Amino acid sequence: QVQLVESGGGLVQAGGSLRLSCAASGRTFSSYAMGWFRQAPGEEREFVAAISRSGLSTRYADSVKGRFTISRDNAKNTLYLQMNILKPEDTAVYYCAATNQILMPTMRTAYEYWGQGTQVTVSS
Secondary structure, eight states: OEEEEEEOOEEEETTOOEEEEEEEEESOGGGSEEEEEEEOTTSOOEEEEEEOSSSSOEEEOTTTTTTEEEEEETTTTEEEEEEOSOOGGGOEEEEEEEESOSSOOOOGGGOOEEOOOEEEEEEO
16 A cells, blocks of 8 residues: 655645645555546546656646646655646645556546645635
8 A cells, every 4th residue: 555645735826836746655656657636626536647657658637738747756755746837727626646557547536545635726
């Protein structure tokens, strides 16, 4: 198993940037493909980005492509999400998640382990 703890959320103005981190402990971090999801009030949890075990492959939701960058440091057991040019519609609780699948799934049901989430609020 792996335990995940997100940090780095906060309040930012539209056009600003934030960097989220997800610290992993337990089973070897590099054994998992990782993803970021988000959930706004009254909405379903949606896929944001995913990264392969090695970090060499990534995929993004169309809504964040070109603005967000997912990365990982396997030596530090940490996943990141750099968020630039933030918009009010990016406001949500952001979750990191881990999966044993080799591919980088976009469905939340494919991820076995989840963090507790960190709030991101973008003001207009």
